[in-house]
Amino acid sequence: MGRFISAAVLRDMAKLGKNIVLEEDSVLTPSAKDLAKELGITISKGREEIIGHNVVGQAGVQLINSESGVKAVSVSSGTEVTNTKDTDLKKAVQKILGEVLKPACANPKATHVKGETVVIQPFPEAPPGQKVGLVDVIDSRVGNLASGFMTFDHSRLPWFLNYDEVDYVIEGEFVLEVGGQVFRAKAGDVLYIPKGSQVVFSSPTFCKVFYCTYPANWAEFCD
Template sequence: MGRFISANVLRDMAKLDKNIVLEEDSVLTPSAKDLAKELGITISKGRQEIISHTVGGQSVGQLVNLQSSVKEVSVSSGTATDAESQSDDLKKAVQRILGEVLKPACENPKATHVKGETVVIQPFPEAPPGQKVGLVDVIDSRVGNLASGFMTFDHSKLPWFLNYDEVDYVIEGEFVLEVEGQVFRAKQGDVVYIPKGSQVVFSSPTFCKVFYATYPANWADFCD
């Protein structure tokens, strides 16, 4: 099983260097990828860069350069008016970028009908090697602010960090959830709620199929 890199682990690694190279079998949790974007951490596996930090189409370096330019112009101008003008320009640029980052997952939610016969559960690429975990979103941020879908576990486990709220409904089989020292053994018809910020282990000792709903809908943005 590959090494899972949580947000806390990544934060410690970033104290030494913000250009981080991971082993090929390492798996970043959603919160770790979000943290990388937040702190401007570049992450690579071998020679492949998997996260290059940008915000609203501009890199952190560009923002720093913009701020530096404002300071240089303010100093060289020697007038308070020019300094204030440049400061206002910087504020507007930052507000525009933040507006892009903080906008809703779906700007135009719409009623959607997904036919069951069209749903195909695919192997989950973030699952540890050898673990048979399937997952598919049927509602995502293209149509709503709340996502939903199906996942399966075939004698398998999936350590995970939830950077979002989730509700799970067991369709068939035995679904086991370990969270903060608690173990929930859910069967067909049971419902489980998991709050944002939980470090969990999903599993099934046999086989299970689960319907899930998450908020916000763009929980999978970390895979981008």
């Protein structure tokens, strides 16, 4: 299986150069492709240029994958890396990628959460007067994604997602405003929200939603 290159990984790589060469089995996420166009990054796989911006004479970054993950990263501008400075850059990039790509949970384990033990608490980040409840039932202590329940009682919650999220509506009407769109979901519906989205969650009545987020330790990436 190839290495998925997320927008967060690509942003760190771009700090060292805008001409990036990926291994053949690497896969760019949609958000990474959008970021490449936004930052004017040229991305190639081998000899094939997959996203081009005619970058000439700039340092580049090469990502080398292996079955165990990122094996090495080298900085290149058309010549081989030979000096100490470039070696230090390689080590710096390896460290950055190691931090970005490391799993949220070092030892994920199968977990059973009994429904009768779940107690949804008032969400302290909700605006004054808004009745929003939330509880995590799975977090980075046991897995690489988090999940839990949230409720909205005639309430609205503006929020910025620095993580990917999937929502499943259990009961009531759940409204999601994102990117100029308004989704009105009912019980049984599923919604996906990409990382980097500014949203407004709400319900005109009462709703209960089950959510999953990735990564589980998303709060660590918040500014």
